[in-house]
Amino acid sequence: MRRVGLAASAVIACVAVAMYQYFNGSRWSQEERSLIASMSLSALPTLPPDPSNRVADMPQAVALGEDLFFDLRMSVDGKTGCVTCHSPDQAFQDGLSHDVGKGIGLRRTMPIRGSAYSPWLLWDGRADSQWAQALGPIENPLEHGSDRIAAVRLVAEHYAEPYADLFGLVPDIADLPARGSPLLSGVQEANWAALAQQTQTEINLTFANIGKAIAAYERTLLPERSRFDDYADALAVGAPADDILTDGELDGLALFIGEGQCVTCHRGPRLTDDAFHNTGVSGIANQPLDQGRTLAISLAKDSPFNCLGEFSDAAKEDCLELRFIRDSHDMLRAFRTPTLRAVAQRPPYMHAGQIKSLERAIMHYLIAPTAPAGYSELQRTGLQPNDIPALAEFLRSLDPIQGRIFP
Amino acid sequence: MAQTPHKRRWLRWFLIGMPVLLAVVFIGLRMMFAVPDGLDLADQKATDAGLYQVSLTPNAGETTVGPIQQWTIFVMTPEGTPIDGATVGIDGGMPQHGHGMPTTPQVTDDLGNGGYLVEGMKFSMGGWWTMKVTVDGPQGLDAVTFNIVL
Numbered sequence: 001m002r003r004v005g006l007a008a009s010a011v012i013a014c015v016a017v018a019m020y021q022y023f024n025g026s027r028w029s030q031e032e033r034s035l036i037a038s039m040s041l042s043a044l045p046t047l048p049p050d051p052s053n054r055v056a057d058m059p060q061a062v063a064l065g066e067d068l069f070f071d072l073r074m075s076v077d078g079k080t081g082c083v084t085c086h087s088p089d090q091a092f093q094d095g096l097s098h099d100v101g102k103g104i105g106l107r108r109t110m111p112i113r114g115s116a117y118s119p120w121l122l123w124d125g126r127a128d129s130q131w132a133q134a135l136g137p138i139e140n141p142l143e144h145g146s147d148r149i150a151a152v153r154l155v156a157e158h159y160a161e162p163y164a165d166l167f168g169l170v171p172d173i174a175d176l177p178a179r180g181s182p183l184l185s186g187v188q189e190a191n192w193a194a195l196a197q198q199t200q201t202e203i204n205l206t207f208a209n210i211g212k213a214i215a216a217y218e219r220t221l222l223p224e225r226s227r228f229d230d231y232a233d234a235l236a237v238g239a240p241a242d243d244i245l246t247d248g249e250l251d252g253l254a255l256f257i258g259e260g261q262c263v264t265c266h267r268g269p270r271l272t273d274d275a276f277h278n279t280g281v282s283g284i285a286n287q288p289l290d291q292g293r294t295l296a297i298s299l300a301k302d303s304p305f306n307c308l309g310e311f312s313d314a315a316k317e318d319c320l321e322l323r324f325i326r327d328s329h330d331m332l333r334a335f336r337t338p339t340l341r342a343v344a345q346r347p348p349y350m351h352a353g354q355i356k357s358l359e360r361a362i363m364h365y366l367i368a369p370t371a372p373a374g375y376s377e378l379q380r381t382g383l384q385p386n387d388i389p390a391l392a393e394f395l396r397s398l399d400p401i402q403g404r405i406f407p
Numbered sequence: 408m409a410q411t412p413h414k415r416r417w418l419r420w421f422l423i424g425m426p427v428l429l430a431v432v433f434i435g436l437r438m439m440f441a442v443p444d445g446l447d448l449a450d451q452k453a454t455d456a457g458l459y460q461v462s463l464t465p466n467a468g469e470t471t472v473g474p475i476q477q478w479t480i481f482v483m484t485p486e487g488t489p490i491d492g493a494t495v496g497i498d499g500g501m502p503q504h505g506h507g508m509p510t511t512p513q514v515t516d517d518l519g520n521g522g523y524l525v526e527g528m529k530f531s532m533g534g535w536w537t538m539k540v541t542v543d544g545p546q547g548l549d550a551v552t553f554n555i556v557l
Contacts, residue, residue, distance in 0.1 A: 264532050268473070275509045275531035320475040324510040324527025377504045 027250070033235065035257045040232035041225055044269040047116055051318040052129050052307045053212045055166055056219055064162045065217030068210060073154055074138060076102065076145035082134070082214065085109040085143075091342045091400075092221060097353025101137070102145035106290065108353045111346060114223040114270050114339055116215075119321040123335045123351040124296035125276060128322050129312075130218050131211035132305040138210075139181050147181035147188050148207040155210060167209045171202045204304065208311035223270060223341045224400030228253070231397075245397055252394025259382040260365070260391060265337045271398070276334035280369045280376030281350045289373050290351065293331035301325060332374030344396040358392045442535045446554045453485065454549035459542050460485055463497075463553050465528070472533055472557055475510065478525040479518070482542050489521025493544035497525055499555075501536055508536075533557045 028036065037043060055061035068074060072081040080101040086092040092112040099105035107123050115121060116130055127133035137143035138151055155163050156170040163170050176199075180191035192200065227244055234241035245253070256262045265273050276293040283289045300322065305311055307319035316323070335351045348354070349361040366385065368378035383391075451462035460483040465476055480497065482490045495514045500507035509531040516524035530536060534557060541550040 264534070267532065273472075273531045277506070320527060321510070324475065324512060324529070326507065326509055326511050328507055328511075330505075330507050375505055377506055379503075 027254070028235070032254075032257055035263060036232045036253070037236045038267070039228070039257075039263070039269060039271065040236070041223055041229045041269050042233050042236075044117075044223070047219065047222075050116070050129060050131075050215070050219070052312040052314040053131050053215055054313040055209075055212050056216050058166065058216060060162060060166055061213045061216035062220055063217075064159060064166065065213035065215065067159065067162075068155075068214050069217050071154075071158075073158070074144055074146060074151060076150070080144050082137070085137075086112050091345045093346055095347070097348050099143060101140070101143035103142035105140070105142045106287075107351050108348070110338065111342065112218050113221045114341065115221075116219040117270060118272075118274050118336075120274065120276075120300075120336060122296075124293050125336055126296035126299040127303070128300055128306050128319075130215035131208065132303060134211040134214040134218070135207060135305055139183050141184070147179050147184055148203055149176055149180040149188075149191065150178065151210055152176070152203050152206045153178070155206065163206075163209070163213075166213070167206075171199075171206055176203075201310075205311055208305055211305065223339070226341070226398045226400055228394075228397045230401075246393065248390050248393040249397045250394075252390035252392070253397075255383065255387050255391050256394055260387070261381050262365070262391075266340050271340035272337040274337065276331055276336055277377050278332065278334045278371050278374045279364070279378050280371040281333075281335070281364070282354055282369070283372045284352055284354070289333070291332060291373075292351075293334040293336075294329070297325060297327050297331065301327075330374070333371060334374070340395060341398055342400055344392075344399055358395055359388050362388045362391050362395075442556050446535065446556065448554055448556065450553065451481075452551050452553065454542060454551040456549045457485060458546040458549040459483060459490065459544060459551075460487060461540050461542060461551050463538060463540060470530065470555060470557060472530050474529070475526075476528045478512075478528050480514065480523040480525060480540055481521045482523065482544060483521050484546075490542075490544050491517060491519055491521060493523075493542050495523045495543075496541040497538060499536055499538035501532070501534060503535055504532075530555075530557055 050056040069082045069086075072078050072084070074081050084101060085094045085099045086109065087094055093109045094100070097108055099107065099109045110121075110123065119128065121127040121130060121133035122136075127136060135148075139147050152171060153173050153176065156173045160170050177191040177194075179188050180195070180203075181188050182192050182200075184192075195203070228249075231241050231244040233239075234244060256266075265275070265277060267273055278292070300306060303309065307314050307322045308316065312319075343349075344358055347358065348356045349358070350364075355361045355364060362383075363385070365378060366380070366383045366388070368376065368380045370376060450464055451460065453460055462481040463478060464481075465478050467476060470476070480495055482493050482495060484490060497512050497514065498507065499512070508529060510527045510529040512525050512527040512529075514523045515526045518524055536555045536557065538553045538555060539550055540553065541548065
């Protein structure tokens, strides 16, 4: 009988220790602790170089790029710039379900912070660098509505000196038409076709350099620290962490790395795997179904502004993502996993803002609906509707703490 | 020390029940990320029809989620003699997620001594991956599938 009594005492002691650890911030297993540490901004590696952009880390390029980013003259009517959709006051996005420039675009604006870490840009990854991405909207009739000749003229007229310091002389614009691009139609296409090939190459080179300057500025926009990072760092070193996150936020974190399996794709310090997934997000009524990554693969491979193109500064060995790009039918309606940093500040959600609130976005993963085309990778997890508030609370703990920018 | 049989029964159930309950909870949680039991994780295997021995190894020694990596495939006869000049292909995916690799890995160099350089290997998430290696060599076409758990 004494043996039974001793065993009972031992079990009770174990339970007591477990409860003490649980309530003392040690509710995590070793595996969970390392997962939490891996999600902290402190685990963010040094910004990888962009070999395709030789001015990427030059302060003069950052300054020129910042001026260009905020310059509304970079549009057909002087009313639209990069800043129009990527507002610094709104986590460098616009809070709209579709980007709105000269017209209404097909997808939602993505946030910029931390995008220098992504091998692919945009929802479908049709650009393989920040500078290649920056060039697209300038010539998109629904966004800036401008074109490469107009952009080169703007730089020649207003930024000749800082441009020349970085890249050498700007092309002579005296004989250039006002507008022109090989991607557009009508007079712009005709103007472009009338140019000598060498002039076209000069324009393209200058246009690429405009993108590289803008990218140099965008590289400086890094993810911002959140209360979650403070918690993860305190937990990692055994410092008092109990007051940093609320019980609800901690419950949400446990679901995020546990039952919800959110961390499978939203992993690492930026909370993204930089990969493309079909998660069964619905289409938009009365619009053709967005093919996602499927159509972007050839766009990325054929772009003259990609890593392997003549305007890139990279060697072939630097272009692994492009050289080994996945060209496959299983990418139908796959979209890039967005970062969850500052996610609560960025409704509406999904690639075309289909879901209006954070709670509804979480509900999408509970339901795991059938994809409107292709196959959804989502499988139902053990998540229940009652788990949604805690998960949403945790996601709100990823909001930036004002004035504390990494590092 | 007289205890009633009732009390003793309670204690016995408690002592047996607690570990069982904890084990059930633990196993249940583990199953959320379930990689099937008994996966053959060997990195050297005979091909399906037994025509070749094939090994598949990361050049960095270890596999990680995220960066693009180089791997090396060695192709040998069943007796272990290296085979050069074979046409070797590789592709993979995640059976539980229904998707392929985020890249298209390719054999880019015949290294000699039965070695073939694979470039463009990338794993976008942890879990169970399968990698299928096809070999078209002197004995004909054969294939083998490796399991990788990250």
